[in-house]
Amino acid sequence: MAGVVERRSIDVVPDDERHGSAVSQFTLWLGANLQITAVITGALAVVFGANAFWSLIGLLLGNLLGGTVMALHSAQGPRLGLPQMITSRAQFGVRGAVVPLALVIVMYIGFFASGSVLAGQAVGELTHLGETPGIVLFAAVTAVAAAVGYRLIHTLGRVAGLVCALAFVYLGIRLLQRTDLGTLLADHRFGLPVFLLAVSLSASWQLAFGPYVADYSRYLPRHTSARATFWWTLSGSVLGSQWSMTFGALAAAAAPGAFVGHEVGYLVGLGGTGLIASCLYFVIALGKLTINILNTYGGFMSLVTSVSGFRGQRTLTPRGRSAYIAGIMVAGTAVALLGKDSFLTSFKDFLLFLLTFFTPWSAVNLVDYYLVSKERYDIPALTDPTGRYGAWNVPALAVYAAGVLAQLPFLATHFYTGPLVGPLGGADISWLVGLAVPAVLYWLTARRDTARTAWPAAPREDPHAVGSGG
Secondary structure, three states: OOOOOOOOOOOOOOHHHOOOOOHHHHHHHHHHHOOHHHHHHHHHHHHOOOOHHHHHHHHHHHHHHHHHHHHHHHOHHHHHOOOOHHHHHHHHOOOOOHHHHHHHHHHHHHHHHHHHHHHHHHHHHHHOOOHHHHHHHHHHHHHHHHHHOHHHHHHHHHHHHHHHHHHHHHHHHHHHHHOOHHHHOOOOOOOHHHHHHHHHHHHHHHHOOOOOHHHHOOOOOOOOOHHHHHHHHHHHHHHHHHHHHHHHHHHHHHOHHHHOOOHHHHHHHHHOOOHHHHHHHHHHHHHHHHHHHHHHHHHHHHHHHHHHHHHOOOOOOHHHHHHHHHHHHHHHHHHHHHHHHHHHHHHHHHHHHHHHHHHHHHHHHHHHHHHHOOOOOOHHHHHOOOOOOOOOOHHHHHHHHHHHHHHHHHOEOOOOEOOOOOOOOOOOOHHHHHHHHHHHHHHHHHOOOHHHHOOOOOOOOOHHHHOOOO
């Protein structure tokens, strides 16, 4: 087990422990996206008013736009050998990074909870224990797998990708046997607000991977092509999510009364009964297990990064690792049990609310990495509050806050609607504002910071002298 259970956490992965190829990003993100929560996300576009034709186009556009941002984060992994969120210290300061990190942890707990609700239904049916024990059992298995770590996560992604792809092919055939595809796509009436909702739903789905995507590419050899990492990540994530979301949109359009609110039962009933039903319950649980492990693992990484910024901690003991993971599991399970009866509306609002906080973070992180720091970080300084990046980078935090606030007039959720949503016909374009405003503001602010951009005369390939190399 010594070679299977991961030892690394927020520390740099040394070159002699790097392994794999960029293709592993395709299989992982395909498997992570071929699952029922992505199906629900696609269905939401139809549930909230868009026809199937424009829903599919909007979902594809959002997946491509959000997936591009997400894959740019993934390309940082091989270069730096670090988890995604610890690099936020280069933008916000060693301790200032706790601001976006706290929100990221909330995101992981929320996604863990929403996934556990759906998987708990499947596990409850499969084991005949019922929904609540199913949620608890699923959460426990997730925590154990997350504790094993990186290698198991990628192995599970490959298995889930293959199994879930076969299941979705079968379910797609069954759906088309019950309904006429031409009829579902015959309505071409265009409504800008609901079209933009479809774009926002899928873009938020992809953008929400941004805070942890490099966690799963950081073990790739340092010489791995950034372009290859980008394209394999993008293709796997967009193919898996669009496949799932297309199925969800068509299912919601074909049978809204049977599908909405009974998503797990509808999928299994569509496939058949007896052994086939049991297999489909297993597939649903397997798909959710893959993504929930990512959420648990990412939450654990973010929590350790937050605490270590104040404690100066660079490594983590196995006992500490288990304690952090258990904390994420308990919190996520509690939210799942409390919110399982109002899942659909809550999940839609949760997705759109997340966008408000993670588009500015993505904008700042990517502008800093690619345009300001030129793909080079002083890695030892990421753990030193008195070093190059300081403890708190107030200008960067102000830019982040401005990016969040700039979105509020354009935000449309169940609990808050901005004043400019009405004049736009109800369309939510907050995520576009959340990318553009902080990107420009951060670039104007950070490019003049010579303490951050000037480098000593040291070999670029020396990771200890100049961080990542070039």
